[in-house]
Amino acid sequence: YSVERHTPVADGYLSRRQTFQKYFSQDELTEMVQRVTGQRAVALAPGIVAAFRDKDLEQQVSFRRRSRATIYANLAIPARDPSRFLLRPKSRPVAERAGEELEAIWRTALDLGRLPLEAEVGPAVRTALEEKGITVGRALAACAREIADPAQLKVAADSRREDLVVHFAVTLFPGASRYGSLPASIQRDVRTFFGSLASVVEAAKAELHSLRDRAALEEAYGEAARSGYASYENGTLRFMAENLEQLPVKARIVAGCAEIVHQGFALLDFIEIGPEQGVVRGLECDMVESALPRVRASVEVDLARSRSRTKTFEGKVLYLKSRYLQRGHPGLGKQTAADRKLLELGIVDAKGNGPPADRIAAMLASATRAGAITH
Incomplete structure (x- = not known):
């Protein structure tokens, strides 16, 4: 400002x-x-x-912020085949009279990775069902019969399991808040997907321990790059912070631990992990949507020492932004072309080092004139 x-x-x-x-x-x-x-x-x-005075609510909010499963609540609702109603005439009243409510229940199921309990159905849906003379139990049964897609639910369930591992791994990191009890919602998830608290904690500890294995990290970062949501080159994983939940578990845990060390790290615009093991960097930028964002500040987190360092800048430019963009990003093509041009002109090197903002326009103009004379 x-x-x-x-x-x-x-x-x-x-x-x-x-x-x-x-x-x-x-x-x-x-x-x-x-x-x-x-x-x-x-x-x-x-x-x-x-x-948060309510520590159960604090845990629920923290879990949801790290959750990947919530993405699947936006999956398309499978089209209902009208012929199914003819095969099951008793289900027709519920499916036809409460179609919107059943879809809302299904979205909750995709969010949770499992069909919800009656108590987990939202109050607005419960009220709407009551006004239509339909019990929540009947609506849940109709949802399971008429809307539920086992393949979609499995994808959401797998993501929910990963969310739990990430959440517990981050809470085990030194410096994380310690709680005396778990919220009922997380307890239900633990029972459903792991059977016991000891099992999910064991899985979380195993993931934390694996972060010391460079080969395992390289495999995870390579997987992140293959997913299209990040790039991985010369030992550095780069991605937009908004795509963190799309990445493999290990990358999410590393970034989550960085948030424990430096509150607000997840709110930065671009994130780099590596090449030094246990070092995470975040960039806060102005003009994020432009081809040449201005770097306002950088935060470097050293997980091994549980400390962070913040630097502020005047006129620093983020070059080669295409390395952070996900596959399918609407601006990826133009950004890649712009980055390639900067490299060809020698204005920027392969590591992304280049001139400050007040010199870039003049250098581009000079390079363009030189190119015109040469040709």
Whole structure:
């Protein structure tokens, strides 16, 4: 936020309208909320921080933020075959009278990776069913018969299992909050997918231990690149932070542990893991959608030492942005062409090093003129 026309006063600024304004960086806001509330602050979005008195709710929010299974709640609802109603006339009233409610229940199932219990059906759906004279139990049964797609549910279930492993692995990392009990929803997931708390903790510990295995990490990072949501070259995994949940478990755990060390790390725009083992970097940028984003700050997290270092920049440019974009990104083609041109002109090297923002325009113009003269 620009304070160019504001007058500094004490620890803030006086605006042109004579109102006092106090501005906080994300780190400053997080620290202030923690100091005032005495609770661990959770950065939910740029400029938004929450402190939870209800620790069950805090765990649920943290789990959901790391969850990949929630993505599958947006899968297309399978088309219902009208002929099925003829084969099952008793199910016709529920399927026809409560189609929207059954679809909502199915989306909840995809979110959970399993069919929900009656208590897990949303209040709006329960009310709508009650108004139609349909019990939640009948609606669940009809959903299982008429809408449920076993293949989709298996994909969602596998993702939910991974979510649990990631969640417990991150909570086992030194510095993570410790809780005396688990929320009922997570307890149900643990019983469904692992049978016991001991089993999921064992799986989480195994994943944490495997992060010391460079070969295992390289395989996971290679898998991430093959998925199309990241690139992996010269020992460095690069991706947009918004695609983190699409990556393999090991990459998600590494980034999740970085969030434990540096609150708000997940809110950065671009993330790099490696090439040094246990080192994660995040970039906060302006003009993120442009071909040449401006790097406002970088955060480097050393997981082995549980410490982070933040640097701020003036005029630093993020070059070769295509390395962070996922396959299918609408701007990938143009970005790749722009990056290739910068490399061909010698303005940027293969590591992404290049001139500051105030010189790039002149260098591009000069290179273009030189090319025209040559031809």
